[in-house]
Amino acid sequence: MPWKWYDSTVKKIEDASPNTKRFWLKVEEPLPFTAGQFVTMDLPISEKRLKRWRSYSIANAPEPEGQLLEFCIVQLEGGAATRYLFEEVEEGSNIRFKGPSGTFVLPQPIEKDLVLICTGTGVAPFRSMIHHIREAGLAHRNIHLIFGTRYADSILYRHEFEALEQTMPNFKYSIALSREENWEGYRGYVHQIYQEHYSEVRPDVDFYLCGWSNMIDEAVAKLILEMGYNKSQVHYELYG
Numbered sequence: 001m002p003w004k005w006y007d008s009t010v011k012k013i014e015d016a017s018p019n020t021k022r023f024w025l026k027v028e029e030p031l032p033f034t035a036g037q038f039v040t041m042d043l044p045i046s047e048k049r050l051k052r053w054r055s056y057s058i059a060n061a062p063e064p065e066g067q068l069l070e071f072c073i074v075q076l077e078g079g080a081a082t083r084y085l086f087e088e089v090e091e092g093s094n095i096r097f098k099g100p101s102g103t104f105v106l107p108q109p110i111e112k113d114l115v116l117i118c119t120g121t122g123v124a125p126f127r128s129m130i131h132h133i134r135e136a137g138l139a140h141r142n143i144h145l146i147f148g149t150r151y152a153d154s155i156l157y158r159h160e161f162e163a164l165e166q167t168m169p170n171f172k173y174s175i176a177l178s179r180e181e182n183w184e185g186y187r188g189y190v191h192q193i194y195q196e197h198y199s200e201v202r203p204d205v206d207f208y209l210c211g212w213s214n215m216i217d218e219a220v221a222k223l224i225l226e227m228g229y230n231k232s233q234v235h236y237e238l239y240g
C-alpha cells in the first residue's frame with residue numbers, strides 16, 4: 001500500500017498504565033493498512049522537519065476498515081515527542097501523519113506457529129495482527145503472545161488478551177514481570193519463556209519480536225546463536 005499524508009483529530013485518550021496512554025485518532029478518510037504497520041507523525045517539536053517525525057505502530061486491526069486508528073504510546077523521560085503527546089495533546093487536537101509503512105506483517109498464508117515476543121508498547125503491532133487473524137477468520141496454527149514489563153500495573157491490554165485466550169482457538173498468552181514481588185506467573189524477562197517453550201528447535205515456528213533494542217538484541221542472539229534457530233525464522237521491529 002503506498003503511503004500518503006493524512007490529517008487526523010484526536011478523538012479519545014485513555015490511560016493504559018501509569019506511563020502509557022492509548023490515543024484514538026480519526027482520519028478524514030479510511031486508511032487502508034496491513035496489520036503490523038506503523039505511521040510517522042509530524043509533531044511540532046522542532047523547526048527541522050526530520051527531527052519532528054516519530055513513528056508509532058497501529059494497535060487496532062484493519063477490520064472493520066474505518067477512520068479511527070489506535071496507538072499505544074509510552075512516555076519516555078526526556079522524550080520530546082512523548083512529552084508533547086502526553087502534556088499538550090488533548091481530545092480535539094490535530095495530528096498530521098504519513099503512512100502506512102513497514103514490512104513487519106504476518107506471513108501469508110500463516111503456515112507455521114507464531115511466537116510474538118514484546119515488551120511494553122511493542123505489543124501494539126501484535127494486537128493488530130491477532131485481532132486481524134480473528135476478524136478476517138484467517139487460518140492459523142498456534143499463536144503464542146509473550147509480553148514483558150516490570151510491574152503488574154503496566155501490563156497492556158491484559159483483560160483483552162486473557163479473554164482471547166479463552167475464546168480464540170490456539171491462542172496462548174504469557175506474561176513476564178521483572179520487578180513485581182507478588183506475582184504468581186513468570187518473574188523475570190520474556191527470554192525465559194520462549195527458551196523454556198521452544199528449546200527444541202523446529203522449522204515450523206516463526207518468532208516475531210517488537211520493542212526496544214535491549215530486548216531485541218538479546219532475543220535475536222539467544223534465538224539464533226544460543227538456541228540454533230535459522231535467521232529466516234526470526235523477524236523484528238525495532239522501536240529504537
Ligand SMILES: Cc1cc2nc3c(=O)[nH]c(=O)nc-3n(C[C@H](O)[C@H](O)[C@H](O)COP(=O)(O)OP(=O)(O)OC[C@H]3O[C@@H](n4cnc5c(N)ncnc54)[C@H](O)[C@@H]3O)c2cc1C
Nearest residue numbers: 054055056057072073074078079080081082121124212239
Ligand atoms: C517503526 C516504529 C514504531 C514505533 N511504535 C511505537 C509505539 O507503538 N509506541 C511507542 O511508545 N513507541 C513507538 N516507537 C518509538 C517512537 O517512535 C519514539 O522513538 C518514542 O516515542 C520516543 O520519542 P521521544 O521523542 O519521546 O523521545 P526522544 O526525544 O527521541 O528520546 C528521548 C530520550 O530517550 C532515550 N530512549 C529512547 N528509547 C528509550 C527506551 N526504550 N527507554 C529509555 N530511554 C529511551 C533516547 O536515547 C533519548 O535520550 C516506534 C518506533 C519505530 C521506529
